[in-house]
Amino acid sequence: xxxxxxxxxxxxxxxxxxxxxxxxxxxxxxxxxxxxxxxxxxxxxxxxxxxxxxxxxxxxxxxxxxxxxxxxxxxxxxxxxxxxxxxxxxxxxxxxxxxxxxxxxxxxxxxxxxxxxxxxxxxxxxxxxxxxxxxxxxxxxxxxxxxxxxxxxxxxxxxxxxxxxxxxxxxxxxxxxxxxxxxxxxxxxxxxxxxxx
Amino acid sequence: xxxxxxxxxxxxxxxxxxxxxxxxxxxxxxxxxxxxxxxxxxxxxxxxxxxxxxxxxxxxxxxxxxxxxxxxxxxxxxxxxxxxxxxxxxxxxxxxxxxxxxxxxxxxxxxxxxxxxxxxxxxxxxxxxxxxxxxxxxxxxxxxxxxxxxxxxxxxxxxxxxxxxxxxxxxxxxxxxxxxxxxxxxxxxxxxxxxxxxxxxxxxxxxxxxxxxxxxxxxxxxxxxxxxxxxxxxxxxxxxxxxxxxxxxxx
Numbered sequence: 001x002x003x004x005x006x007x008x009x010x011x012x013x014x015x016x017x018x019x020x021x022x023x024x025x026x027x028x029x030x031x032x033x034x035x036x037x038x039x040x041x042x043x044x045x046x047x048x049x050x051x052x053x054x055x056x057x058x059x060x061x062x063x064x065x066x067x068x069x070x071x072x073x074x075x076x077x078x079x080x081x082x083x084x085x086x087x088x089x090x091x092x093x094x095x096x097x098x099x100x101x102x103x104x105x106x107x108x109x110x111x112x113x114x115x116x117x118x119x120x121x122x123x124x125x126x127x128x129x130x131x132x133x134x135x136x137x138x139x140x141x142x143x144x145x146x147x148x149x150x151x152x153x154x155x156x157x158x159x160x161x162x163x164x165x166x167x168x169x170x171x172x173x174x175x176x177x178x179x180x181x182x183x184x185x186x187x188x189x190x191x192x193x194x195x196x197x
Numbered sequence: 198x199x200x201x202x203x204x205x206x207x208x209x210x211x212x213x214x215x216x217x218x219x220x221x222x223x224x225x226x227x228x229x230x231x232x233x234x235x236x237x238x239x240x241x242x243x244x245x246x247x248x249x250x251x252x253x254x255x256x257x258x259x260x261x262x263x264x265x266x267x268x269x270x271x272x273x274x275x276x277x278x279x280x281x282x283x284x285x286x287x288x289x290x291x292x293x294x295x296x297x298x299x300x301x302x303x304x305x306x307x308x309x310x311x312x313x314x315x316x317x318x319x320x321x322x323x324x325x326x327x328x329x330x331x332x333x334x335x336x337x338x339x340x341x342x343x344x345x346x347x348x349x350x351x352x353x354x355x356x357x358x359x360x361x362x363x364x365x366x367x368x369x370x371x372x373x374x375x376x377x378x379x380x381x382x383x384x385x386x387x388x389x390x391x392x393x394x395x396x397x398x399x400x401x402x403x404x405x406x407x408x409x410x411x412x413x414x415x416x417x418x419x420x421x422x423x424x425x426x427x428x429x430x431x432x433x434x435x436x437x438x439x440x441x442x443x444x445x446x447x448x
Contacts, residue, residue, distance in 0.1 A: 012290045012291070012293070012294075012295065012321070014264075014267060014290075014291060014292060014293040015267055015293050015295065018267050018268050018293060019271060021268070022268075022269075022271070047317070047318050047320060047321070048317065048318040049315075049318060107392050110392055110393060110394050110417060111392055111393070112319065112320055112363055112393070112394070113199060114320065114363065114364060114394045114417070115199050115200060115201075115202050115242065115243075115394070115417065115418065116199070116200045116202065116242055116447040117198065117199045117200065118198075135200060135447040137272070137273055139320040139363075140320070141319070141320075155198060156198075156199055175273075177271065178271060178272060178273045178295065179271070179272075180237070180271050180272055181271065183271060184271055
């Protein structure tokens, strides 16, 4: 299986590489359109600020490539947020895969939300074998409101969407690569989607 | 609800853990990776590695350690100690550290906080503040509490939050090593003043101290070293007790 992690200069990808290795797979880091298109699985990571990350995607032409991918794609953290219509962070347009806008937590809660919180209302094959209310590691100041494409809910200030799915596109607000054994299982579920073994 | 975090802190010298640790089942008590794996299995929510080495090869040794920890560990970890530039941070993050903690370098060059937040995002910038009370005033200290600055703890905390820190690790030098509990009054005041997470550090001696720092001190996370290293408190037992006290934890 060929796993490609999209490389667009957005933050720490070493943890995802290592997590995939722990699951017995190998991933390559790439910004080459052909290599990304030919992968069996694509991971779209991201930490940092939304508008500058989006700028990098546009500069490299990845903004038009990603929404047209046909294989399973997993956006993690900012990666997932960039797959939405827009983000309040730097008032940027997103890739428009998920039909929802990313907004900021209010100052009624500590921002960023940093640490372990529960996921529930779990849907889709991504959460196969995962019971509701497991804790995942999250670090974020902006969030995706509850919406039709939500496949997981988390409660911080209000209930919001902590994972999304549309067709072959998946997104998690939490970091499966940093969320202990359960997180690794979710990552493994993603890698097993459509695969014969 | 977001869980309160329990964070063991490991002191690192030349790529090895220091301070006697009391794990009978440990093959090599000086191996940070092995210790990290044990803490992770016991339910630690995060780990902090504090590098105290002073050799010229320190950076290379630390980077190698970070890489081996990241290869094995599936919970977040922070690296601190002697970090003073954007390049220092970049190499640690690129090798798998999730966050870095800066202390003296932030006091000497506050602009570093802005630069790091801008380049890597606030989520990976922890500012560590060591302070103790002098004539009723909380004064920020450097070099492990030896050198006083002109800075007041609360003013400095507000400033680092404004500059883009994602989290504050506050160690009370008055409480550190006493095992008499955390500096909850100062912690609660910090939580009132600023809206980023606060890690309480210094003073952990028993389970009740953790209950108090989450309830009275309003801390988001609590860090300790010796009570965990010497097995005076086991993380799993601690978390069960916290839950009994209606404190949300990841169990």
